[in-house]
Amino acid sequence: MNNKLEIKMGKKSLFFLLFLPIFSYSQIISNYGIKIGFISSKAADVKVNNYYWNLYKDSRLSGSYSIFAYFLNSEYYRFEAELGYRQEGAEDKLPATTSESPDGTGEFVIIDHAYDFLSLNLSFQPKYENDNICLFGIISFSFNNMLKNRDQLILNNNVEKFLLGYSFGLGLQPKNILNGKLFFEFRFNDFLFKVVKNDYFQAKFNSVQFSIGSFL
Numbered sequence: 001m002n003n004k005l006e007i008k009m010g011k012k013s014l015f016f017l018l019f020l021p022i023f024s025y026s027q028i029i030s031n032y033g034i035k036i037g038f039i040s041s042k043a044a045d046v047k048v049n050n051y052y053w054n055l056y057k058d059s060r061l062s063g064s065y066s067i068f069a070y071f072l073n074s075e076y077y078r079f080e081a082e083l084g085y086r087q088e089g090a091e092d093k094l095p096a097t098t099s100e101s102p103d104g105t106g107e108f109v110i111i112d113h114a115y116d117f118l119s120l121n122l123s124f125q126p127k128y129e130n131d132n133i134c135l136f137g138i139i140s141f142s143f144n145n146m147l148k149n150r151d152q153l154i155l156n157n158n159v160e161k162f163l164l165g166y167s168f169g170l171g172l173q174p175k176n177i178l179n180g181k182l183f184f185e186f187r188f189n190d191f192l193f194k195v196v197k198n199d200y201f202q203a204k205f206n207s208v209q210f211s212i213g214s215f216l
Contacts, residue, residue: 030073035185037064037211041088043113045194047202055092055153056113056203062087064209066119075129078136082121088189088205089114089151114150115159115195115205119143121167134173134180138187141166151196158198165191169209185211 043056066084073079092111123140142165149156169187173180190206 028071030070030078031215032067032069033181033213033215035064035066035068035082035084035211035213037066037086037185037209038062039064039086039088039189039207039209041090041189041205041207043090043203044190044206045202045204048200049202050200053200055111056090056201058091058093060087060089060091060112060114062089062114064211066211068213077124077126080121080123080125080140082119082123082140084119084121085147086117086119086209087114087150088117088195088207090205111152112150113153115146116148116150117144117163118147119145119165123167125171132175134171134175134183136171136173138167138169138171138185140168140187142189144191154196154198159196160193163191163193163195165189167209181215183213183215185209185213187211 039062040059041062042059046056064084064086066082066086068080068082070078070080090113092113094109094111096105096107096109120143121140122142123138125136125138127134127136129135144163144165146159146161146163149159151159167187167189169185171183171185173183187209188206189209191204193204194202195204196202
């Protein structure tokens with residue numbers, strides 16, 4: 001009888017220990033909301049093994065969307081968890097040519113090198129806050145899962161599906177606009193490892209990102 005009671009109490013204790021962080025987390029969340037942004041990305045750390053390979057030269061403009069939550073918010077710092085979707089990559093704007101116009105017709109062909117990512121960012125944000133504004137820094141580590149390869153030239157077996165990355169930047173929350181519900185962020189994003197890797201070409205991508213966020 002005592003053994004059964006001990007087993008039952010042990011199960012309850014294990015259940016409590018497993019779910020305590022969830023209940024605790026819900027109590028320490030200080031705010032949450034959404035972000036919508038624009039990203040300008042380009043190829044970086046390029047390594048070319050083919051003399052004729054002269055692509056991935058232009059930057060690419062795309063969008064980003066995410067949800068976020070602040071936790072462990074104190075007077076001088078806070079932490080943020082952010083889950084979002086973004087596209088990174090590059091473009092090539094090549095002049096269209098014909099036999100009559102070998103130097104170009106004035107028109108261009110766009111080759112798109114796009115990759116869709118689902119990203120989890122965990123950031124530390126030191127901040128300065130008064131009644132009018134909140135200024136904050138962003139130091140972030142990210143886990144990125146590639147949802148889709150939209151590159152017109154690279155096969156799926158030449159790209160990494162899971163990538164670690166980092167970000168750093170600055171943010172501003174004016175408290176006199178919509179009761180302080182809006183804020184703005186500017187950050188630089190980079191991957192730690194190559195995104196594309198084959199016998200001819202290797203590269204990762206980095207980007208600058210501007211976002212507008214709103215507390216819900």
